[in-house]
Amino acid sequence: NAGVTQTPKFQVLKTGQSMTLQCAQDMNHEYMSWYRQDPGMGLRLIHYSVGAGITDQGEVPNGYNVSRSTTEDFPLRLLSAAPSQTSVYFCASSYSRTVPGNTIYFGEGSWLTVV
């Protein structure tokens, strides 16, 4: 069972470089989201999507872009990496927002360092 798959697991970037974190889920989930985790800050929502073709901003969207061309994939793009984007990134998905009891499933995380 693949569940939520994130790649890469580790990445080092130079300031100003761009990159894409990939996220795929094989559970036919409508809802997908990206979080970043920083020490003492918990998980903060970057962007989310309630279905293919629909995306919206979360709590900390600046410096990131997303798209949702298919139900399965939800890539996160860093446009011009900054040291402040050094973090652990988690992709998550759930079946549907219309059912409040749905469980959120997380990927294993991507450790990103910007130097």
Next chain:
Amino acid sequence: ILNVEQSPQSLHVQEGDSTNFTCSFPSSNFYALHWYRWETAKSPEALFVMTLNGDEKKKGRISATLNTKEGYSYLYIKGSQPEDSATYLCAGSNTGNQFYFGTGTSLTVIP
């Protein structure tokens, strides 16, 4: 943004002790509350999804209660074991689209 707070920030208990921690959230327009167990270098693992006032859920030695009118949830661990050592996260939502996480309670169980 939904302000979800957890306390305490960290906790050390002896093996066999029972413990509990708190998640508080705004009570207006409540939609759902989730509890997760999170070990370093792993993905957060769902423990409970709670939606109704008065909900009580149990999984083995771990249980949780929910009070949506006053805006809090308690997570209880009975007879803590070293393998219970982890960070316990709660996340609240008032719309279903955005879940806001607390900063977690880090539990260390000392053998």
